[in-house]
Amino acid sequence: MEKEILEKYKKAGKINAEVKQEISHMLKPGLKILDLANKIEGLVKKKGARPAFPVNISINEVAAHYTPSFADTREIQEGELVKIDIGVHIDGYIGDMAFTYCSQPNHLIKASEKVLEKAIKIIKPGVSISEIGTTIENSAKAQGVGVIVNLTGHTLDKYVFHGPPSILNVKNNLDHKFKEWDVIALEPFITETNGHVKNSGTVEIYRYLMDRPVRLMEARKILAMARDEYNSLPFAKRWLYKKFSPIKVSLALRQLGAVEALETYPVLKEIENKPIAQSEHTIIVRDKPIITTKPVE
Numbered sequence: 001m002e003k004e005i006l007e008k009y010k011k012a013g014k015i016n017a018e019v020k021q022e023i024s025h026m027l028k029p030g031l032k033i034l035d036l037a038n039k040i041e042g043l044v045k046k047k048g049a050r051p052a053f054p055v056n057i058s059i060n061e062v063a064a065h066y067t068p069s070f071a072d073t074r075e076i077q078e079g080e081l082v083k084i085d086i087g088v089h090i091d092g093y094i095g096d097m098a099f100t101y102c103s104q105p106n107h108l109i110k111a112s113e114k115v116l117e118k119a120i121k122i123i124k125p126g127v128s129i130s131e132i133g134t135t136i137e138n139s140a141k142a143q144g145v146g147v148i149v150n151l152t153g154h155t156l157d158k159y160v161f162h163g164p165p166s167i168l169n170v171k172n173n174l175d176h177k178f179k180e181w182d183v184i185a186l187e188p189f190i191t192e193t194n195g196h197v198k199n200s201g202t203v204e205i206y207r208y209l210m211d212r213p214v215r216l217m218e219a220r221k222i223l224a225m226a227r228d229e230y231n232s233l234p235f236a237k238r239w240l241y242k243k244f245s246p247i248k249v250s251l252a253l254r255q256l257g258a259v260e261a262l263e264t265y266p267v268l269k270e271i272e273n274k275p276i277a278q279s280e281h282t283i284i285v286r287d288k289p290i291i292t293t294k295p296v297e
């Protein structure tokens with residue numbers, strides 16, 4: 001990896017860590033998640049980076065892909081598991097990091113942190129998806145908890161926030177081995193017993209897929225923004241309200257969805273409504289792995 005690129009990965013990851021630190025005092029029951037999202041995304045920009053995706057603030061049985069809507073009134077409640085997944089990029093080089101907040105001590109959160117730590121410990125050139133999956137599942141079991149079976153870690157590349165292959169959080173026989181300088185994100189999702197997520201109807205996050213002819217002027221403008229301004233990385237519906245009226249946003253997104261110009265990210269929920277905790281770091285594969293989102297001073 002070129003030195004310049006490595007520096008960008010490190011800088012992005014450092015901003016993930018700083019943002020987490022700087023918002024930690026805000027996290028308490030009564031906080032509006034829309035205010036939290038605006039604060040986080042504002043800090044990312046203030047620090048000279050861009051969001052690699054809208055901040056995901058997914059609560060309890062919601063695993064991922066929830067970002068507040070434009071007029072979201074939801075507040076953090078006592079005892080809720082609030083998963084905060086932050087993406088930061090510098091010129092397309094991404095730091096992807098998540099943690100879980102709860103107003104009370106919670107064993108699922110502790111378990112997710114421990115499981116992630118165990119998995120990171122085995123990262124080195126040549127480590128396989130099968131070894132990572134086994135380590136994660138075994139370490140969850142050892143703590144008496146389970147994982148979300150159909151959510152995975154992933155690789156990262158320039159402007160690619162979820163690259164292949166998927167890094168399973170369960171035992172598997174995928175012998176794909178990671179090489180030195182691969183950039184990966186590990187993100188175990190922890191539940192009481194093994195669980196599964198499925199799509200719910202809500203969509204707040206979209207991403208550019210391809211140019212398509214659409215009639216509405218706003219749809220054409222939004223598609224161009226998705227491609228050029230957001231660099232084909234995911235964006236939030238609420239970001240569009242700065243430039244377009246709610247009615248035009250809805251019409252445009254419907255048109256763009258219908259012709260598959262945009263990808264949609266439906267909110268993912270645990271099928272039995274089991275509460276979930278998540279921990280995630282971005283790691284550069286080396287004999288001594290670099291955890292970009294947990295910089296050592």
Ligand code: CO
Nearest residue numbers: 096185187280
């Ligand atoms: Co991730």
